[in-house]
Amino acid sequence: xxxxxxxxxxxxxxxxxxxxxxxxxxxxxxxxxxxxxxxxxxxxxxxxxxxxxxxxxxxxxxxxxxxxxxxxxxxxxxxxxxxxxxxxxxxxxxxxxxxxxxxxxxxxxxxxxxxxxxxxxxx
Numbered sequence: 001x002x003x004x005x006x007x008x009x010x011x012x013x014x015x016x017x018x019x020x021x022x023x024x025x026x027x028x029x030x031x032x033x034x035x036x037x038x039x040x041x042x043x044x045x046x047x048x049x050x051x052x053x054x055x056x057x058x059x060x061x062x063x064x065x066x067x068x069x070x071x072x073x074x075x076x077x078x079x080x081x082x083x084x085x086x087x088x089x090x091x092x093x094x095x096x097x098x099x100x101x102x103x104x105x106x107x108x109x110x111x112x113x114x115x116x117x118x119x120x121x122x123x
Contacts, residue, residue: 002026002098002112009094009117012086016121020081022096022114029077030054033103035110036070036081038092038119045107048094049081052103059105086121093118 008020020036035050049070050059058070069082079096094117097110104110 002029002032004096004098004112004114006094006096006114006117009119011120011122014087014121014123016086017082017084018086018119020083020094020096020117020119022079022081024077024079024098030074032098032100032112034070034072034079035097035099035103035105035107036079036094037097037107038090038094039116040089040092043092045095047105047107050103050105051079057103059103061105083119086119088121088123091119091121 003025004022006022012018030053033052036048037045038048039045047061051070051072067085072079096114098112099110101109
């Protein structure tokens with residue numbers, strides 16, 4: 001079992017930056033691929049970014065490439081999402097997720113989920 005706790009969300013103006021963190025506890029963090037997803041108001045949850053166990057492979061949603069960066073520190077059991085040049089349409093609850101099956105953009109591959117952290121971008 002893996003427990004995931006997100007932090008770092010908040011209110012930011014258009015063009016600002018935030019760094020989300022997701023701290024994992026439980027079984028060996030480095031055994032899991034990690035990902036970020038988000039759910040905007042009134043929309044389905046969507047893929048944001050994913051990273052493999054040793055950070056060799058990273059995936060991003062096409063619309064977010066160049067603005068968002070995923071990284072992880074296996075020594076700290078933490079995955080990060082650096083978000084730059086934020087836009088109002090980035091407003092959402094951001095979730096981190098863990099997969100024992102390998103890195104994927106498909107949320108069905110992720111067995112463990114955090115509670116989410118709210119990001120609000122004001123115009």
